[in-house]
Amino acid sequence: MTTARQKRCTRCGQRYVFQSSGEGCGHPLNDPNWCPQCKGAVNEAVAKLPRLLEPRWVPVAEVPTLVERPTADDCRRWFDIHVERNGGMWTRRIWPGLISADGAIMNIWGVTAADGPYRDFPFLFQVSEWSDNREPAVVKVQVEVVKATGVPTGNLW
Numbered sequence: 001m002t003t004a005r006q007k008r009c010t011r012c013g014q015r016y017v018f019q020s021s022g023e024g025c026g027h028p029l030n031d032p033n034w035c036p037q038c039k040g041a042v043n044e045a046v047a048k049l050p051r052l053l054e055p056r057w058v059p060v061a062e063v064p065t066l067v068e069r070p071t072a073d074d075c076r077r078w079f080d081i082h083v084e085r086n087g088g089m090w091t092r093r094i095w096p097g098l099i100s101a102d103g104a105i106m107n108i109w110g111v112t113a114a115d116g117p118y119r120d121f122p123f124l125f126q127v128s129e130w131s132d133n134r135e136p137a138v139v140k141v142q143v144e145v146v147k148a149t150g151v152p153t154g155n156l157w
């Protein structure tokens with residue numbers, strides 16, 4: 001589904017069409033506050049600034065600051081709640097999986113804790129699980145890493 005609506009640029013004041021969902025909504029000039037011309041100027045300006053932090057997926061067992069460490073079963077339960085809240089809609093986040101030489105498939109999917117009972121805990125958790133359960137499922141979360149050094153800051157992304 002594509003959702004588009006007319007907006008007024010908060011900087012220059014001209015009207016433009018903002019696309020909030022559907023193909024093209026990720027275009028670098030599509031923005032809810034700025035018209036394509038102003039957004040282009042912003043993009044050009046910030047491209048000159050160094051990126052300080054970046055996300056890195058880490059197993060939840062390796063994140064000391066995480067108070068609750070969800071299991072794959074927790075994530076499956078949250079996903080079921082998410083589907084129920086969305087009237088049965090299947091909107092699971094899916095990454096490209098892996099296929100082993102013997103045909104097993106590693107499915108990689110994600111859910112946020114906010115989809116489950118923790119409305120104020122919006123972090124995205126990624127679950128990697130083999131179709132034949134050859135290894136236990138791994139739940140990961142993104143942590144904040146200093147780009148220059150690769151050292152985690154202790155914050156979640």
Ligand SMILES: [Zn+2]
Pocket residue numbers: 009010011012013014034035036037038039
């Ligand atoms: Zn503008």
